[in-house]
Amino acid sequence: MTGPRIAVAGAGSIGCYVGGLLASAGHDVRFLARPRVVTACAQAGLSLTDYAGHAEHVAAPCMVETSADALTGADMILVCVKSGDTGAMAAEIAAHAPEAQVISLQNGVENAGLLRAALPAADIRAAMVPFNVVAEGPAHYHRATSGEILVEAGPLPDMSTPTLTWRQVNNIEAVQWGKLLINLGNAINALSDLPLLTQLQSRAWRRLMADQMAEALRILAVAGISPAKTTAVPPKLIPHILRLPTPVFRRIAAQMLTIDAHARSSMWEDLKRGRRTEIDALQGTIIALADRHGRQAPLNARMRHLIREAEVAGEGSPGLKPDQIRR
Numbered sequence: 662m663t664g665p666r667i668a669v670a671g672a673g674s675i676g677c678y679v680g681g682l683l684a685s686a687g688h689d690v691r692f693l694a695r696p697r698v699v700t701a702c703a704q705a706g707l708s709l710t711d712y713a714g715h716a717e718h719v720a721a722p723c724m725v726e727t728s729a730d731a732l733t734g735a736d737m738i739l740v741c742v743k744s745g746d747t748g749a750m751a752a753e754i755a756a757h758a759p760e761a762q763v764i765s766l767q768n769g770v771e772n773a774g775l776l777r778a779a780l781p782a783a784d785i786r787a788a789m790v791p792f793n794v795v796a797e798g799p800a801h802y803h804r805a806t807s808g809e810i811l812v813e814a815g816p817l818p819d820m821s822t823p824t825l826t827w828r829q830v831n832n833i834e835a836v837q838w839g840k841l842l843i844n845l846g847n848a849i850n851a852l853s854d855l856p857l858l859t860q861l862q863s864r865a866w867r868r869l870m871a872d873q874m875a876e877a878l879r880i881l882a883v884a885g886i887s888p889a890k891t892t893a894v895p896p897k898l899i900p901h902i903l904r905l906p907t908p909v910f911r912r913i914a915a916q917m918l919t920i921d922a923h924a925r926s927s928m929w930e931d932l933k934r935g936r937r938t939e940i941d942a943l944q945g946t947i948i949a950l951a952d953r954h955g956r957q958a959p960l961n962a963r964m965r966h967l968i969r970e971a972e973v974a975g976e977g978s979p980g981l982k983p984d985q986i987r988r
């Protein structure tokens with residue numbers, strides 16, 4: 662074992678994948694997970710695959726547990742719960758490892774602030790995970806897109822592994838806003854019931870993504886927020902690229918991202934499993950910002966409405982078409 666003792670707080674898709682790669686690279690990692698994940702790992706270990714054909718197997722089921730004792734004694738905690746569970750997880754960290762370094766691998770722009778408020782003695786860092794991880798089976802996590810983890814700069818051990826790079830940045834808040842713009846597409850993917858790759862091949866879907874992102878970009882501009890690049894192109898160009906004819910879009914997209922046929926947004930997975938989604942941390946943030954500045958964000962509001970309806974119905978993705986969403 663090398664380096665700090667690491668605990669994954671909320672081992673689902675991101676926690677099992679990122680923590681599993683760290684364990685596989687020789688780090689001392691414990692996972693705090695739900696019983697279904699503990700049972701699956703106890704039976705088969707963790708299986709990790711990616712879009713480039715890499716495969717790893719972590720045969721250490723005893724590191725995965727349901728008790729928050731998994732956090733005790735950790736030097737570093739990777740917070741990997743959905744945004745709605747950050748407050749509860751912060752309380753567990755405060756009770757078990759209040760001085761550990763804490764890295765939030767979550768989407769949204771508010772989680773690091775919530776953790777800071779609950780853990781005043783801790784070194785809290787926001788990080789941005791650009792890639793998609795889907796649960797392919799009970800203990801099988803598949804990374805379906807490319808990208809490296811960006812983490813707020815400061816003293817940090819080397820966390821990079823052969824297939825996953827961690828890079829420190831000085832502008833993490835701007836990066837998180839840039840990622841939030843991309844994550845607005847999570848709802849569209851969740852409502853469509855389509856693999857992301859299939860959806861990106863359709864100009865009608867891309868136009869919807871573009872219109873929603875352009876609406877959010879206008880609100881951010883009014884609020885004086887400059888989102889940073891999280892892909893090869895600046896955020897303000899992305900709507901234009903999305904609106905291009907499909908053959909042109911395909912050529913440009915191939916230089917921005919590698920994506921395989923398994924990719925689906927984490928929000929799609931939430932609907933499928935009947936869980937609460939992160940809609941309030943994503944579209945909700947844009948709508949609240951619009952409100953504060955006396956503006957409207959109707960397409961983001963429509964998306965939030967439809968996702969909330971799907972949450973209440975509890976039947977997974979409603980499988981809507983672009984014109985049904987726009988209506």
Ligand SMILES: NC(=O)C1=CN([C@@H]2O[C@H](COP(=O)(O)OP(=O)(O)OC[C@H]3O[C@@H](n4cnc5c(N)ncnc54)[C@H](OP(=O)(O)O)[C@@H]3O)[C@@H](O)[C@H]2O)C=CC1
Pocket residue numbers: 670671672673674675676693694695698741742743744746749750753766767768769790791792793794795926927936939
């Ligand atoms: N999946 C992806 O591709 C990406 C996700 N992200 C972000 O990463 C974060 C995590 O997402 P993801 O990994 O997909 O989410 P998951 O829902 O797959 O994983 C979170 C896990 O934490 C569990 N959990 C919550 N509270 C506790 C607790 N107190 N004790 C033990 N386990 C707990 C959840 O269980 P339960 O569901 O039963 O509550 C769930 O299994 C989110 O903010 C997401 O937006 C960022 C980039 C990509």
Ligand SMILES: CC(C)(CO)C(=O)C(=O)O
Pocket residue numbers: 768790791792793794843844846847925926927928
């Ligand atoms: C798919 C991806 C990488 C971007 O929307 C994501 O962040 C998610 O699924 O939550």
